[in-house]
Amino acid sequence: MDTNYQAKLGNYLELAQAQGASDLHLGVGKKPTLRIDGNLLQLAKEPILAKDDLLNFVDVLLTTEQKEKFLKQKEIDFGYSYKDKIRCRSNVYYQRSYPAISLRLIPMEIRGICLLYTSDAADDLLCVDLGGRRIIKQNKKENINKIEHS
DSSP: OOOOHHHHHHHHHHHHHHTTOSEEEEETTSOOEEEETTEEEEOTTSOOOOHHHHHHHHHHHOOHHHHHHHHHHSEEEEEEEETTTEEEEEEEEEETTEEEEEEEEEOSSOOOGGGSOOOTTSOTTTEEEOSSEEEEESOTTSOEEEEEOO
C-alpha cells in the first residue's frame, strides 16, 4: 500500500485542477471527492478513507504550530500551495468526531473584473441591473459584458 500522503494529495489536487473542480474534500468513511460545477463526485478508483489516512493528510498540510492550533480549536483555516502550481484555501476541521479536510482551489491567474461574480451591492457606477442580470462596464468607452446574476 502506498503511504506517501504528500504524493497522494498532490495527485488529487492535480486531478481536481485538470477536471476544473472548485474543491477537494477528504473525509473518514468516504472516497476523495471533487466538487465540479456544484456537484460532488467521488473518485471511484480511490479507496474509502480511514481516520489514519486523514491524520496523515493533516500531517502533510499543517505545520507544527498549525497542528497545535487545530488540536486546541478543533478547526483551522490556512493557505496551501502545491509545487507553486496549485493554490488552495484550506480548512481542516472535525466532522462527527473525525478529522476532515476541504481544499478550495484558487486560480493562479487573476481574472478580469468582467469574469468575476458581482452582487447587488456592486457600485452603480460600474454596474447596471437589468431585471436579474448585471452588466459590468469594463471602461466607459469600451464594450460591455453580460454576467448572469443568481
